[in-house]
Amino acid sequence: MKYFLYAGILGFSFWLVSEVMEMIEGYTPTVYYLTAGYHFLAGIGIWGLHKAQSPGKNPLSQLGALLALIAYLGLTFFPIQVMNSGMSIPEFLEAKPLYKVPGAVWFVGMILFGISVRNTRFFPSWTPLVFISGTLLFTAGPLLGLPTLLVNCTNSLFAITVIYMCLFGLKQVSIGK
Secondary structure, three states: OHHHHHHHHHHHHHHHHHHHHHHHHOOOHHHHHHHHHHHHHHHHHHHHHHHHHOOOOOHHHHHHHHHHHHHHHHOOOHHHHHHHHOOOHHHHHHHOHHHHHHHHHHHHHHHHHHHHHHHHOOOOOOHHHHHHHHHHHHHHHHHHOOOHHHHHHHHHHHHHHHHHHHHHHHHHHHOOO
């Protein structure tokens, strides 16, 4: 399980760096590659968070983490395909609407997982609020046309929260809780 949490730390760190780079330089190849790495590692990290908070049966946590894992893996090559297409993300999604499916699966999985974080109370009480809010704001940003800088900042806070959760999970695992 701890290697899953390490993957989560690395993956969400990739996302954090890509968000900061996007604020400074815009969409560059490095941002796209970091985002692809984030997608690959983040789902593994969410599964690690599930295992950390739910050593026993927890169907809500398991379903949420599994949906997030599947969606993240399904989106791994999405940023590279967008970069190679020369289109913006909204244009690419319009041309290839099939990519909206893993996005919807991700949304449902992350909301379910955030609810399970609240229910299990393994992580500090503020984390499910940021987790669920981050999921909602990430999804609402493009739909509502929120300013890019605001979306980048909220995504960064979301990434920092998940990194914290992974570190918290590692600490709890190492002291045997």
